[in-house]
Amino acid sequence: MNSIIKYLKGISQGLNTLWSGMKVTGYYFFNARKEIITVQYPDNKDTLKIPERFRGRVIMVHDQNNEHACNGCTMCEMACPNGSIKVITDKVLDPNTGKSVRIIDQHVYYFSMCTLCNLCVQACPSDALAMDGSYENAVFNREELTFVLNLPGSKIRDNVKD
Amino acid sequence: MQAELISKEGTQEYFVNMGPQHPSTHGVLRLLLTLDGEIIRKVEPHIGYVHRSIEKMAEFDTYKQIVHLTDRLDYLSAHMNNEAVALLVENALQIEVSDRVKVIRTIMNELTRLGSHQLWWGVIGMDMGAITTFLYAFRDRELINDIMEETTGARLTMNYNTPGGLMFDLHHNFQKQVKDYLKFFKTKLPEYDQLLSGNVIFTERTKGVGKLSLADAISYGVTGPSGRASGFSCDVRKTQPYSAYDRVKFNEILMVEGDSFARYQSRVNEMWESISIIEQLIDNIPEGPIMAPMKAVVKLPKGEFYQRVETARGEFGVYVVSDGNKTPYRVKFRSPGFSNLSVLDHISRGHKIADLVAIMSTLDLVIPDIDR
Missing domain, CATH: 1.20.5 (Single alpha-helices involved in coiled-coils or other helix-helix interfaces)
Incomplete structure (x- = not known):
């Protein structure tokens, strides 16, 4: 029972x-x-809002004259925990003063090794680096993940503090 | 050899590999089960499938750089792990951070804890065969991720704490969004109970399964909600308050049963406590600098340092031996997942294979935390 x-x-x-x-x-x-x-992802791309602080990948900020603020001090290279930044510097003669100054030849960025920790952006004394909000970064070849951050033909802005 | 395996009843023990690709192991954990029919005689966890030698890597990084490695331990409590390293350096150098930093850290901790427990709640339902919970939990957790994304810039590996303060100030939307979220989530949390806590299938599968006694919890070092479900008062937020935990009122959820259902309930109740902690702090975030003055190169004095924090899974500890250089001599992470995994064999003996899934789920293991 x-x-x-x-x-x-x-x-x-x-x-x-x-x-x-x-x-x-x-x-x-x-x-x-x-x-x-x-929400179906590719359909909402137009309305998708990426926050301004979103850490997508490292870029170098260029203004409309194709000028950047990087003087090649390599602080970002030293701050990077996994060696994903390599700054190749060069020395040129300044026509005004006649002294040799350091400029960047290539600011190489290995995106494949980057952990997006933001330490390089914080370390930069002249705010030359920034994070952008890109999020579709997948590629087919690993080589495509190596970027040169300074655009071709760009030069350093005047009055960048050291 | 063959004869030894045959028991008195004439049955034969055999071995089954559970994992490393099993969906309910939540990562790459391999359990070598010794079975007698369907009864578990022994569970032997084999770990090391996601070993990345983070402790060794930390020996070559400066103290600011170590923080981002701790994101990758227990990725669901990334913020608390970051804080452990930050607090260790601050305590070692005797730097006093501002009240604003302390309060923001506490709010962020509790938001992370909410997100972690929500994901766990969704996953436990899925392990027990209910896919609804998974979808509902991710709906709620997504909004926390959005709040995090706006302020810290990342959804999972936040790297928001740095030794001496925070990486960014709060986003101007933060307070409003958190308040809106809490209002929303308070209406959703009772649904969790309706869907799963009272469900007869769920309670039958968890009540009395995987009983962990208080003595065993202490001797195995099971901390966090799993330990507190056995009555082990081990909340670091209570015993050694850090950040702003000494100025908020909250209860340490203690249970006596120690079975899987108690572990489930202690986490669901902890969500209410997290909500109450955030509510106490969100309206009065004091003003102040977000970064204490620090030297450019952080060097710890010679000696040994230990800092513990309460993550969503238990006590997380960082042990650093410094020889006075800018990189540590040795780093050891005491991860809660490793200790919680060690008790798995002890509490699952004599249960069925299906019960092992329930036990593993309620222990809330995160495998990268165990392997490091």
Whole structure:
């Protein structure tokens, strides 16, 4: 007798909890249009908002005259924990003063090794580096992940503090 | 050899590999099960599939650079791991950070804890065969990730704490967004109970399964919600308050049962506590600098340092031996997952294979945390 009661109790308890769970899911089933949660990724690209602080990849900031603020001090290279930045510097004669000054030849950035920790951007004394909000960074070849951050033909801005 | 394996009842023990690609191991953990029919006689965890030698790598990094490696230990409590290193350096150099930093760190910790527990809640449902919980939990966690993304710039590996302060100041939307989120999540958290906590299938599978006694919890070093479900009062936020935990009121969730269901409940209840901690702090974030004055090259004095924090999984400790250079001589991370995994064999003996999934889920293991 006891086992029959226990059995029936189990069934009613099971139906009860099934009901309480289905109440929650049923609410969302019938109110699916009220709060749409799932978005199909490539379709919402136009409305997708990337926060300004989002760390997508490292870039060098260039202004409209194709000038940057990097003087080749290699602080970013030293701050990088995994060697993903290599600054190749050069020395040229300044025509105005006649002294030799250090400029960057190539600011090489190995994106494949980067952990996007933001330490290089923080270390930069002249705010030459920044993070951009790119997020579709997958490529087919590893070689394509090596970038030269200073644009071709760019030069250092005047009055960059050392 | 063959004869030894045959038991008195005439049955034969055999071995089954669970993992390293098993969906319920949440990563690459391989469990070598010794089975007698369906009864577990022994569980032997084999780890090392995601070993990245983070402790060795930390020996070649400066103290500022170590922080970003700790993101990759327990990725669900990245913020708390970062804080452990930051606090260690600050305590060693006796730097006093501003109140603003302390409060922001505490709020961020609790948001991370909420996100971590939400993911765990979704995954435990999926392990027990209910996919709804997974979708519902990710709906709630996504909004936390959005808040994090706006302020810290990253969704998972945040690297927000640095020795001496924070990397950025709060985003101007932060307070409003967190308040909106808490208002939203308070209506959603009762759904968690309706969907899973009271469900008869779920309770049958977790009640009385994987009982961990208080003595065993202490001797194995099981901390976090798993340890507290056995009555082990081990909350570092209470015992050794750091950041702003000494100025907020919250309860340490303690249970006595020690079974899988108690571990489940202690985490769900902890979510309410996290909400209350954030609510106490969010309205009065004091003004102040976000970075204490630090030297460009951080050098720790000669000696040994240890700092512990409470992550979503338990006590996370950083042990640093310094020889006075800018890189540490030796770094050891005491990860909660490793100790929690060690008890798995002890509490799952005599249970069925299906119970092992429940036990593993409620221990809330994160494999990169175990392997390091």
